[in-house]
Amino acid sequence: MVPLSYYLFLSGLIFSIGVLGFLIRRNLLVMFMCIELMLNGVNLFLVTFAKKFSSLDGQIFVFLIMTVAAAEAAVGLAIIIAFFRNKKSANVDDLNLMKW
């Protein structure tokens, strides 16, 4: 039997790895993948607590988070494609049209 705190620490570790990747990479697509990693960390956390308190609320929440992540991935990638068509670059440092 695995103590549930191990799952919680693992989910915190996954979340921090996602944050680290988001901060040090400049490619838009890899930054997006790090956002998905962060969402996965949170999902693991919620499912662990759903088991601990024997309540299905955590799992329903994870289901809804996955749906929102799918919708957000679709729209975000469409934005990246539209941006790439104009600037021919997938680097987030080139997203500087609003810079003064």
Next chain:
Amino acid sequence: MQFFIFLIVAIILVVASILVIVQRNPVVSALFLIAALCAQAILYLLLNATFLAVIQIIVYAGAIMVLFLFVIMFLNLRKDEFGFEKRKAQRFFGILFAILLLVELGVVIKIGLSKIPSTEFSLDPDFGGVQSIGKALFTDYLLPFELTSVLLLVAMVGAIVLAKKKL
């Protein structure tokens, strides 16, 4: 036995996540992210979340990551566009703050765990199965369930409009 499986799958998950952020080529990053998502699905199976494990593989690894790979190949990046942060100071502070976040999360989890009562609730055998989740989704959580259909419709319209050549 369960601990052994957990250890192996957790190591696969952590190694795959680190390789996602370290790899230069975005296609290889996406493949490692698929490996991380499959490892997470096995963790869901260990946590009595069988429906979520299958949904994770079908939706996350099967649909979202395939969409990612389509877009990565569509953009067709050259080697020098793979994008690591060039300013050394930002890299250093990024790593520092991520480690600080990890330590803070560890402390918060440890303090929080000491406050909740550690009584083990007994799970009914269909916990997290399709029938239980279906019953909860269609009775207690009907409104969010119907709203996600609107959300997906809006996302679909938005994605089609944003990716058109001429608006």
